[in-house]
Structure formats: structure tokens, C-alpha cells
Amino acid sequence: MLGKLILSFLPRASTPSGEPSSSENSPLPAATAPSEASPSPGASLPPGAPQKPKVSGALKEKLAHIVFFIAASICIVAVVLICFFLFANGVPAIVQIGLPEFLTGDVWRPSSGEYGIFPMILGSLYVTAGAIVLGVPIGILCAIYLSTFASRRSVRLVQPGIELLAGIPSVVYGFFGLVVLVPLIRVFFDSFFGMHIQGMSILTAAIILAIMILPTIITISKAAIDAVPESYYEGALALGAEHERCVFRVMVPAALSGIMAAIILGVGRAIGETMAVVMVVGNQTHIPDSLLDGARTLTGNIVLEMGYAADLHREALIATAVVLFVFILLINLLFNVVKRGAKI
Amino acid sequence: MHSPNTRPISVTVDLTHKTAYRPFIADADVAIQSADITPAQEAETILANLPLEPTVERIAIKHLDLFYGSFQALKDINLSIASNQITAFIGPSGCGKSTLIKSLNRMNDLIDGCRHTGAILLDGIDIDTGINVNLLRKRVGMVFQKPNPFPMNVYDNVAFGPRTHGIKGKAQLDEAVEKALVDAALFDELKDRLKENALGLSGGQQQRLCIARALAVQPEVLLMDEPTSALDPISTARIEELVVQLKEHLTIVIVTHNMQQAARISDKTAFFLLGELIEAAPTQDIFMMPQDERTADYVAGRFG
Incomplete structure (x- = not known):
């Protein structure tokens, strides 16, 4: 269940991380200079402003950080939500039936109101x-x-x-x-x-x-x-x-x-x-x-x-x-x- | 220890009364099998049972060529390793010294595509054909570069070997463990920590525990593959001291990167380069008057 959640999130997670970084890099081709290890045009261009790659690198790092953080949070949120939902819906019933009767009752007959599991x-x-x-x-x-x-x-x-x-x-x-x-x-x-x-x-x-x-x-x-x-x-x-x-x-x-x-x-x-x-x-x-x-x-x-x-x-x-x-x-x-x- | 000429050779003993002569015979360490052996045969038996003197050859390596796949790691190695001496293998990385030491107890068998020609003889017996490999490894123990105690307590580590070779009684095991720990100069340090996990010991203690573990099966030869390269100078000094003590009962072969170490502790040194044995001689000669120019360059620190 959790795995599915993560999986369903992953493709979405990669798009936002891909888009902003590329839109950021295109106006600044120098940012993708050799050190960035990008195979595309950057290498042939003359080295531009030397400070700029650093700024964009830091920004990219921050963005990646945020994306990973969101991905991780979603897992936790899912767990917490499931937990909450289960207990919120299940505990009142346990209280109503009575915990000992529920856990140790050996008759399960919902039609006559007997709930022993x-x-x-x-x-x-x-x-x-x-x-x-x-x-x-x-x-x-x-x-x-x-x-x-x-x-x-x-x-x-x-x-x-x-x-x-x-x-x-x-x-x-x-x-x-x-x-x-x-x-x-x-x-x-x-x-x-x-x-x-x-x-x-x-x-x-x-x-x-x-x-x-x-x-x-x-x-x-x-x-x-x-x-x-x-x-x-x-x-x-x-x-x-x-x-x-x-x-x-x-x-x-x-x-x-x-x-x-x-x-x-x-x-x-x-x-x-x-x-x-x-x-x-x-x-x-x-x-x-x-x-x-x-x-x-x-x-x-x-x-x-x-x-x-x-x-x-x-x-x-x-x-x-x-x-x-x-x-x-x-x-x-x-x-x-x-x-x-x-x-x- | 008696030297051969001072030993009483009891050829004149009246063998029909051997019990009466026990004291004499026991002195010669000779077990007399039957009463009808000739004096000449008996003399032979006595000679065969003499304690091995330092000059006795324990291991002989003859025309050893070793290949990893198509790569030749050792080229026509001929070397004699004397009993109760420390033989050091030195040489730069990749020269084949570790490969050679691992051949001596057939640990190279583990490596796919490793094959060799030529022979290694242990007391004249070909180790590839003349002896069961597990028995060989019992007789030729090994200590590795990185201390590798098993993840169990100190006692079980040392007892592993004796147990492997069929010692089951608690008293016997206790004795074997204590003896090995004493021999490895560890007993006083660890006698109250026998039930502690060996991985909690310091690096130097771990390595000495590995030596104790190897000694517990009472090997005749102890191979040490850079035993101190992962240790600090103080632990190294303790192990060197221990190794020198051990040669009284053992034949020791040590691979080392540390030329000072070879000079300090070994009796004989063999210098290897690119899979060839360049020179093997008494340690003093190797360091003071090497015959080969490459040896001279290496021990002088000009390369390596």
C-alpha cells in the first residue's frame, strides 16, 4: 500500500524537479559548463559569468531537497492518515462492544449483535x-x-x-x-x-x-x-x-x-x-x-x-x-x- | 633440544626388555614398534624422529608458475622455507608475494581461474596431491591482513579450530583455548573476558586473537599475510614480539610491506618483483649486501 503510494508519486516527483531546473538552465547556458557534467551545448559556449553557476547550483540543490522532502512526507502522511482513519472508525466500535468481548468472544454473529473475533x-x-x-x-x-x-x-x-x-x-x-x-x-x-x-x-x-x-x-x-x-x-x-x-x-x-x-x-x-x-x-x-x-x-x-x-x-x-x-x-x-x- | 650427535642412539638396547629400558628410550623420543627390527632400521627411526633443527627444510617451492586466467602472477618460483625460522616476503604491491603465501595453504583454490604448475612440498609431500586440503590447512595456519575474528565470543573463536578437528570434551577445549591464548600472549588480558564478543576487542587484540585461533589447532607452519598493516605501532610491536617468540615452535612465513619489519624479525627474506623471485637470502644479506641491483634499489627505498 505504501509502496504503491510512493510509486504513484514518483513520476510526478520527477517532473517538477526536471522542469524548473531546465527552465533555469536555459537562460544561463554557462551554468551547464563542464563541471555540471551535462552533455548538451554548454561545453562549446565561452565561459560566462563565473558566479552564476554557483547560484543556480544552490537553487537546484534546494529544489531537489524540497522535492525529496515532499516525497518523504507523503509516506509519513499516508501512514498517519491510515492510522488515524482506522483508529477513529474502529475504536468506538470496540468501546461499544467491549474490548474483552470483542477480542475473546468466540461467537461472530452480526445478525444477533454478537461480535467476537x-x-x-x-x-x-x-x-x-x-x-x-x-x-x-x-x-x-x-x-x-x-x-x-x-x-x-x-x-x-x-x-x-x-x-x-x-x-x-x-x-x-x-x-x-x-x-x-x-x-x-x-x-x-x-x-x-x-x-x-x-x-x-x-x-x-x-x-x-x-x-x-x-x-x-x-x-x-x-x-x-x-x-x-x-x-x-x-x-x-x-x-x-x-x-x-x-x-x-x-x-x-x-x-x-x-x-x-x-x-x-x-x-x-x-x-x-x-x-x-x-x-x-x-x-x-x-x-x-x-x-x-x-x-x-x-x-x-x-x-x-x-x-x-x-x-x-x-x-x-x-x-x-x-x-x-x-x-x-x-x-x-x-x-x-x-x-x-x-x-x- | 638435543643435537643429533649428543643424542643416545640406543641400537645396543636389548629390545626384549624394552620396558626396563623405557627411561633411555623415552629420552630419545622413539616409539619402538616391534622387537624384530634391525639396529640399522632403528637408527633410521631415531633419525626420522629427531626434532627438526632450524636448518631443516619445511616447505619447498619448486618451479611454481601461477596464473589467474591468462595473467601469470608467479613465474618459476623456487624457494626453500626452513623450519623454526621466520621467512619474510617483501616486494612492491602486485609482486605476487600474497599470492605465493596463499598458495602455501591452498587458499588460492577459492579463486576462479587460478591454476598453477610446479609443486609445493610440505615435509616432502606435495600439498596438491599428497594431503587432504583441510588437514593441510590444519598444519599450515594462516593469519590475515585484516583481523577477522568470528562474530562470536572470545572462547568460541579460539575453540573453533579444535572443535573443527574433533575435540569435544569441555576440559580438553578449555585447555586448548587457554594454551592458545597463553601462546598468543593474550591470556592475561582476556581471561576474564572469554564470554565477550570478539568484535568488541581492539584491533591489536583482535589480530592476536586471530593468531591464538590459528595456534589452537597446533599448526606446524604459520602464514601471516601483512598481519600488522591494519594496526597501530604499539599493537604492531606486540605482534612482532609475539612472532619472534613463536618461531621456537613454529615455522613462520610473513608477508610484509614494511621493510623495517622484515629486517627486525625475519631470519630469511625473499624479495619479489612482478611475479618473480628476485633474491632470497638471510635477512642480513638482503639488507646489507643485496646481490641484485633491483633488490638494492628496493631496500634502499628507491622504488616501491
């Missing part, structure tokens, strides 16, 4: 935990492989695959889950355990989410391992350690805080994912009692009912978003703490 909180936690359990080991081992074991050729082969994985829209993941994973799980448990399940379950969502968080975990873990100074590796190698030992006893521990950061970002991604999860998780609003049971996540709750909700129901959904937001805030806080640890 405990099943959804559990649903989100279970699905996320499942995704972490499945995705983190694969992601970290993949990052270690890419960074320290793989030949250049296999990196060239795997890397674009991971980038592609990151670029697949979540609805496509959901679709894949729906048409491939759900029947697969249904048939698997039916034929091996004789269980008649629907297939839409926490397990299904966790598998899909695990795949979805792989790119995040791999990319950031790999960057962390790549950033470990080569001298650590050489130092370990020079002591007679084998490659594996150098990697697992020196490089990976040295990159540990970066890897932790990757996991936390993965958690953030998993807990916030909506579309793919909604499509495969079943969305029942009861407390799930097994991995193969359906569940509803916080995000799913919002997206499923927002279309027709009104009044307190609508505000209760916004309050759900507040809870989700607080989760994300906590995760980000944790991320920052871990990242600070990385620098020491």
Missing part, C-alpha cells in the same frame, strides 16, 4: 504459524544453497524463478490452491486415512502461504548471508574447516539476525495475506479444532463482509482491521529490534 485471531495465528513452520526451513535452506553452495549456473536458473514467485498475484495462488491443493488434500486424507474432509482447511492455506512467503524469506536471508564478510569464511577455511562447517557454524550464525528479520517479514506477509487465504481456508467463523478444519482469518473476515455490512457491523469490521494493524505494528517493532541487533 477470537476465532479469527486464532485462524490468522494458526494459518501464519503453519506457513512459518512449512516455509521458513525451506526458505532458509534455499537461501543458504543459493548463497554458498549453488553453482553460478543454478543461481541463474533459480533466482528468476524466485522473482517470478514473488510477482504472482495472490489471487492466482488462491486459484492454484483451490483447483489443485484442495482436491489433492481431500483425496489424500480420504484414501490414506479414510477421512472425509472438505479440503478447504488451515493446512491448505498454510501450504499456499508457505509458498507465498518463500520469496520474501529467501531474498532477505540470501542478502543477509551474502553480506557476511568473505573474511569470516576464509578465516574458518584457513583453520581446516570444511565448506559445510564454515557455512553452518560461521556464515549462517553471522547472518542470523538478518535471517530472523526475514522470518519476521515473512510473518508480516503471511498474516496480512487475504485473497489466496480466503479462497482456500473455508472461512467458517468457529474455533478450528484441527489442522484439517476450516477457519476464518482476520483479513478474510473483513473482505468477506465489508461489502454488505452497515452500522456497528461495519465498524466491527474496521475494528478487526485495527487488531490486524496492531499485530503488524508489533511485528514491525520486533523487526526493528532484530535489525538493530544485526548491526552490532
Whole structure:
């Protein structure tokens, strides 16, 4: 969301910075003299007033400064606005329902005025935990492989695959889950355990989410391992350690805080994912009692009912978003703490 | 240490009563395998087990040509490195001295497109074919230009090598760590800081910790690639002092940019220029009466 905001701002940001500086330079061709490193006409012209380039340079710098400042402010403004909007709309509902009833109530029945999101909180936690359990080991081992074991050729082969994985829209993941994973799980448990399940379950969502968080975990873990100074590796190698030992006893521990950061970002991604999860998780609003049971996540709750909700129901959904937001805030806080640890 | 001629050569020992003669035999550091070896064989065994005297050749470099891709970094190097001496490699940047020292424990294997012809012998064994590379690196330790302690505590840094080579017991590890730290003249400074992160030490301490870490696997040869170039003069002096102490038990090869350093601590100096070994001789000779004009120019500071 923030990224989109920044992106949508960027093209506009470059035009104002481009225009004034060029309009400023054209009356003063001397300003673009050799030192300005502009390939256009300036160089052939005789050197004009020597003071003027300095003035225009300072002005340009100031302008650039302002443009960057505005760009940065817009991010902050966006965050503050979202925060404000969420809390302003959600908190009254929480107050009206009552915080304990809202957070720990296990019945969500808006038609009879019961707004307990405990099943959804559990649903989100279970699905996320499942995704972490499945995705983190694969992601970290993949990052270690890419960074320290793989030949250049296999990196060239795997890397674009991971980038592609990151670029697949979540609805496509959901679709894949729906048409491939759900029947697969249904048939698997039916034929091996004789269980008649629907297939839409926490397990299904966790598998899909695990795949979805792989790119995040791999990319950031790999960057962390790549950033470990080569001298650590050489130092370990020079002591007679084998490659594996150098990697697992020196490089990976040295990159540990970066890897932790990757996991936390993965958690953030998993807990916030909506579309793919909604499509495969079943969305029942009861407390799930097994991995193969359906569940509803916080995000799913919002997206499923927002279309027709009104009044307190609508505000209760916004309050759900507040809870989700607080989760994300906590995760980000944790991320920052871990990242600070990385620098020491 | 006994010199060969004062050593009691126990060829007349009655081998059937070897336990009774233990004191004599132990003095000769000889393990007698069986009772049916001939006196000549036994004499040979004794000679083979003699402590190596300073003049014994530890490393021999024979006709070494080394290439990075198509660039020839070392040209027909022939050099003998004596046991329990400090051999210094000097020369201007890019002369191949670091490349050569990294060849001695095969760290150049890491570099793509690096290949060589000729041979490097460690105690007569070709290091490329005759010995496992990890075992080679255990026997030939290395200290790098920039101190590179691992981002873990002091104890784990020093214990890394012994652990790598299979020492697991806490008591044994403690002993190995303490011995290495004592040998590196660090124990008194760090004995109360063993659980502190090594990256919090000063640069000089870090480098001595790296020396301790290398010593902990009990190498026979210690390669030092400009070990003091990142350090202040006081830390440098401490390391030089340490290196001189260490040569009692070790063979040391040191690459240095600092000619005074080579003059101060080394027994033998080899001067390199553009990948060639120009001159190798006792350090005094290199600095006082170099045979080659280029050596003379370099040590006089006329280029480099």
C-alpha cells in the first residue's frame, strides 16, 4: 500500500524537479559548463559569468531537497492518515462492544449483535504459524544453497524463478490452491486415512502461504548471508574447516539476525495475506479444532463482509482491521529490534 | 633440544626388555614398534624422529608458475622455507608475494581461474596431491591482513579450530583455548573476558586473537599475510614480539610491506618483483649486501 503510494508519486516527483531546473538552465547556458557534467551545448559556449553557476547550483540543490522532502512526507502522511482513519472508525466500535468481548468472544454473529473475533485471531495465528513452520526451513535452506553452495549456473536458473514467485498475484495462488491443493488434500486424507474432509482447511492455506512467503524469506536471508564478510569464511577455511562447517557454524550464525528479520517479514506477509487465504481456508467463523478444519482469518473476515455490512457491523469490521494493524505494528517493532541487533 | 650427535642412539638396547629400558628410550623420543627390527632400521627411526633443527627444510617451492586466467602472477618460483625460522616476503604491491603465501595453504583454490604448475612440498609431500586440503590447512595456519575474528565470543573463536578437528570434551577445549591464548600472549588480558564478543576487542587484540585461533589447532607452519598493516605501532610491536617468540615452535612465513619489519624479525627474506623471485637470502644479506641491483634499489627505498 505504501509502496504503491510512493510509486504513484514518483513520476510526478520527477517532473517538477526536471522542469524548473531546465527552465533555469536555459537562460544561463554557462551554468551547464563542464563541471555540471551535462552533455548538451554548454561545453562549446565561452565561459560566462563565473558566479552564476554557483547560484543556480544552490537553487537546484534546494529544489531537489524540497522535492525529496515532499516525497518523504507523503509516506509519513499516508501512514498517519491510515492510522488515524482506522483508529477513529474502529475504536468506538470496540468501546461499544467491549474490548474483552470483542477480542475473546468466540461467537461472530452480526445478525444477533454478537461480535467476537477470537476465532479469527486464532485462524490468522494458526494459518501464519503453519506457513512459518512449512516455509521458513525451506526458505532458509534455499537461501543458504543459493548463497554458498549453488553453482553460478543454478543461481541463474533459480533466482528468476524466485522473482517470478514473488510477482504472482495472490489471487492466482488462491486459484492454484483451490483447483489443485484442495482436491489433492481431500483425496489424500480420504484414501490414506479414510477421512472425509472438505479440503478447504488451515493446512491448505498454510501450504499456499508457505509458498507465498518463500520469496520474501529467501531474498532477505540470501542478502543477509551474502553480506557476511568473505573474511569470516576464509578465516574458518584457513583453520581446516570444511565448506559445510564454515557455512553452518560461521556464515549462517553471522547472518542470523538478518535471517530472523526475514522470518519476521515473512510473518508480516503471511498474516496480512487475504485473497489466496480466503479462497482456500473455508472461512467458517468457529474455533478450528484441527489442522484439517476450516477457519476464518482476520483479513478474510473483513473482505468477506465489508461489502454488505452497515452500522456497528461495519465498524466491527474496521475494528478487526485495527487488531490486524496492531499485530503488524508489533511485528514491525520486533523487526526493528532484530535489525538493530544485526548491526552490532 | 638435543643435537643429533649428543643424542643416545640406543641400537645396543636389548629390545626384549624394552620396558626396563623405557627411561633411555623415552629420552630419545622413539616409539619402538616391534622387537624384530634391525639396529640399522632403528637408527633410521631415531633419525626420522629427531626434532627438526632450524636448518631443516619445511616447505619447498619448486618451479611454481601461477596464473589467474591468462595473467601469470608467479613465474618459476623456487624457494626453500626452513623450519623454526621466520621467512619474510617483501616486494612492491602486485609482486605476487600474497599470492605465493596463499598458495602455501591452498587458499588460492577459492579463486576462479587460478591454476598453477610446479609443486609445493610440505615435509616432502606435495600439498596438491599428497594431503587432504583441510588437514593441510590444519598444519599450515594462516593469519590475515585484516583481523577477522568470528562474530562470536572470545572462547568460541579460539575453540573453533579444535572443535573443527574433533575435540569435544569441555576440559580438553578449555585447555586448548587457554594454551592458545597463553601462546598468543593474550591470556592475561582476556581471561576474564572469554564470554565477550570478539568484535568488541581492539584491533591489536583482535589480530592476536586471530593468531591464538590459528595456534589452537597446533599448526606446524604459520602464514601471516601483512598481519600488522591494519594496526597501530604499539599493537604492531606486540605482534612482532609475539612472532619472534613463536618461531621456537613454529615455522613462520610473513608477508610484509614494511621493510623495517622484515629486517627486525625475519631470519630469511625473499624479495619479489612482478611475479618473480628476485633474491632470497638471510635477512642480513638482503639488507646489507643485496646481490641484485633491483633488490638494492628496493631496500634502499628507491622504488616501491
